[in-house]
Structure formats: structure tokens, C-alpha cells
Amino acid sequence: MKKLSKAVYLYNSSLFSIPFLNKILYKIETFLYQRDLLNLIFIGQKQNKFFARLSDLISEKAAIVICRSARIEHFLKNIKADIVLDLQINKPESLTYLDAYSLMWSLVFSNSVTTTTKKLLANFLPGDFSVKKTVVIPYNDSLEVVCDYIFQTAKALSQKGFIVHLMPFEDPVSIFGLLRQKRKKVTRQDFFSENKILLDLPIIPFPIRFLKNKFIRDLSRISTLFYFYFLIKLIKPDYLWCFDPVDIQLVKKVKGLTTTIYDCVDYFTSLDTKKDKEIKADESELIKTVDYFFVNSQVLRNIKKTIREPDAVVVQGFDEKAFNAFSSFSKGEIKYTAKFRKLLISLPKPRIGFIGNLTYRLDFKLLLSLVKKMPKVSFIFIGDLLPMTYDDKFVGTVKLLSELKKARNTHFLPKTDTRKVLRELLKEIDIGMIPYNIEFDFNRYCYPMKLFEYFYMGMPVISTEILELRKYPEFVKIGKSVSEWEKIIKDFILNPRDKELQREEKNLAIKNSWNNKVTQILINLDKQ
Known part of the structure; x- marks a missing residue:
């Protein structure tokens, strides 16, 4: 398993140039950095063996180094990582x-600069010098939930x-565990490492086992909010990129x-009336x-424009590259x-x-009737049960799913997070279905996203009456009842x-790639 990508921030301090004192300070920094308790590193201008050890450690652990001083160029030359210069020099001509x-040598050893540094050093930098923007994305589920x-x-x-930072609120690490050098196992760690996504796990001031207590969990949420x-x-x-109404707290x-x-x-909605009101209030404010x-x-757009007209309607999102990947499969795959x-x-x-x-x-009622x-x-069904605390109690999800599994002609496969594996399985399936219960607003x-995975495989698709899917009458057939589903399926056959x-x-799926979606948003941001 690959190591998680880390970022470290370098500063210059004259204290680290004072004999004897600098040895103590470097030892403390090394101790804390080794245990992931520190990502701000101060450097002096005088070199010693502790200076060299810290340089080696940063090269080993960090994927990205953000340098915020132009006076530690001698340290940068020994760093084996992606170095980004982030300086606040208002008058470089002075x-x-x-x-x-x-500054000249810092630029030589750096791979890129931040947008702020580019603006401040506009007349000092070559026009084609690489510029890195940074985005932070909050994540409000456990990383086990994909x-x-x-x-x-x-x-x-x-x-x-x-430079992408993912901030998972529900995956804290305890300061006590870090002091004991106890590393947290992270779900999909290889995905984050391969794609150079920086995972900023929040550090909380009490043991993880205490989170079983609701008061401690609430306290942890507040602590994590301030940490982030x-x-x-x-x-x-440059950007805080949010997806969840609860992100209003951070915004x-x-x-x-x-x-x-x-x-x-x-x-976003909930079958729990109280929770639903909270979600709608948070989203409106967001x-x-x-x-x-x-x-x-x-x-x-038609629903949300009563609050505010969106800056743009962008495409959905489909992982064309992963779905079309022909790289070698792992043993597990x-x-x-x-x-x-x-x-x-x-x-x-x-x-x-x-x-x-x-x-x-x-729509369990539809499915149970249909299989009979x-x-x-x-x-x-390719996927696993995902418990949803606030909603399951109104539906009885586990019981209904158990009934569905009893049918002789239903077959359940465990989920796979690997799209190229999913592609191989879909080759053996004739029709893609989206049987969501449209009595729920969330579904209607x-x-x-699964629509475009079906499309990419050239599969006919049958769905309940999801409003957005009406725009694909040639490709998606809408069934409003068991008899209509039965008729559509027979017609497909x-x-x-x-x-x-x-x-x-397939072209529709490609048009809706994640790259195209993100590009559309960035174009709108650049217009301003």
C-alpha cells in the first residue's frame, strides 16, 4: 500500500541559526514531524547534521513542499519533492x-509558484513559469463510504x-495515537496517493474510543471545524470547493x-422532518x-433558482479514463x-x-413485484448495503432488502470501487436499471451517475420517473408501474x-466526463 501524500510548509527563523539552541529546536521539529503532529517547519541559515536529517525526512514523507521564505534556498536544493514557492514580497525591485x-536560487530549486507569488513577482518571473493553484474540499462522510x-x-x-486537499470530518486521528506513532489505516489510500490528493486527517485531543459517546462526538465535530x-x-x-449543505459552518x-x-x-433531503428542515436551512444559507x-x-436549476440563480448548469460527471483503463489488474481484481x-x-x-x-x-415495492x-x-445488484440512520427507520431497508434476496432470480454481488472491474461485469448484463422510489424528493x-456508466457500455436503460432522465427518451425508458416495467423489459429483449x-x-457518457465538468466550472471562475 502506498503512503499518503503529505504537504509541509517551510519558514525561515533566525532562532534556528543560534548555536546549541538550533539543535534542540531541530530535534523537537523532527520528533513532531515524524509523528504527523507538525507540518510547519522552521529552518535556519546555518547547516548542521540535524538540518540534514530533517531534509531527508521531508523528502521521504512529503509529496509537496510549500516554501514561504526566499532565504532557505540552501535547504531547498536537498529536497526531493514538488516544491512550490509561496512568497509575500510586495516590492521585489527593492x-x-x-x-x-x-530569491533567484529559490526559484531555481522550485517547481512552481502560487498565484499570489506570480502576481507579486510578475516582472521578476519568466512568463511561462509554472503556477499552482490550491483547492480545499471538505468531506462529511467516513472515507469508507465512497x-x-x-x-x-x-x-x-x-x-x-x-494542489488538492481533502478534509474528512468523520475520520479524525487521536493526538495520543500519533504520539505512539500509531498510524491510521485509510480506506482507498492507494487512490489518494496515486492521484496526489492530500488527505488532511483532523487531529482530536482525546482517544478515538471516546467517540462512542454522543457528547464527545459533538465536541469532536466542533474541534474538527476549528482545526480545519x-x-x-x-x-x-485559492478555492474552498463544497458539496454538502453542512459545509456552511466552514464557509x-x-x-x-x-x-x-x-x-x-x-x-439533499431527509425522511426525518427535523433533519430535513436543518438540511434545507443549511443549503439555503450556503x-x-x-x-x-x-x-x-x-x-x-429550476428548484434552486428561487434562492439564487446558479452561475452555470454543468454536466454530470463520468470517470471515462478509469472506465476505459486497460492497465494490469491487481491480484484482488x-x-x-x-x-x-x-x-x-x-x-x-x-x-x-x-x-x-x-x-x-x-423502490422495494416495485422490485418485489417485478421479480415475482x-x-x-x-x-x-452490484453493491453493498449502505445504512442511512435518519432514513432507514422510515422504510425498513434491511427487512425489505432481506425479502428481495429471498427471490430465486435475484443475485447480489459485493461492491467494487474499481471501474475497470465494473466494466467487465457490465459486459455480462443486458439492461441497466435505476429502480429508485420517486415518492422521495431526493430520488425524483x-x-x-450510474446512467453514464450504462451508456458507456451501450446498454438500454429502464428507470422510474426521475425528472432529469426525461431528456433522454431515445436511451432511457421510463416505467411508472410494474406492468410498464414488464412491458419495457420485454421490448428491450x-x-x-x-x-x-x-x-x-457512449458519446453522451464521454461528454459528461469529470474532466469536462471541472473544466466548465473553472472556465466560469476564470471569467470573473
């Missing part, structure tokens, strides 16, 4: 000869050269420190407060693919598939999709 000399639109946005931004606030003040990002704290964005990808507001569908592809091939045709989390959102009416059709106004229609579907 620099002394020695300072100008230090929130694909957030991860894919972070990946797309990183591929465009951004001060971290953002340190990072000085209000950092307003004025950075450009804030609300990337609205869903109609929409009014952020600098930029984007939605990914016309349906969301080979084993999973071979086992479950063999299972799928053994199932009677036609095969109708659903991919995604198994939650209260499924069509016993010769194989219904396949959603825009499922009797009339296979022609090649031209499949090509059009």
Missing part, C-alpha cells in the same frame, strides 16, 4: 543584493495541476479568506453565502472479476443489473439496441 540572490463525485472532482483537479479553519488559514487556498468561518464554491449535485454556485441539472464474471455468465438471460449502494432509495412477475429474468430530482444508438450513448 530587494537587497543578497535577498535577490536567495462518495464518488467528491473523489472524482478531487482527482480531476489534481490532474489539472491543482486554522488549517485553511495556513494553506491559503462562514473562512469567508473572505478564499473563494468559496457550492457544487450542487443532488437534491447558496446565498458562497461566491459561486453550480448545479448539474436543469431540474436542480483478477480474483474478483474471474469469480463474479463466471457467476454472471452462468445466470439465465436476460440479465438486468443495478450498480451502486443498496439503500432506502430503492418475471421469474425467468435474472435481477443482479436526482441525476444518477425483443428489439436489441442498434450500433448507432450505442455509439450515441
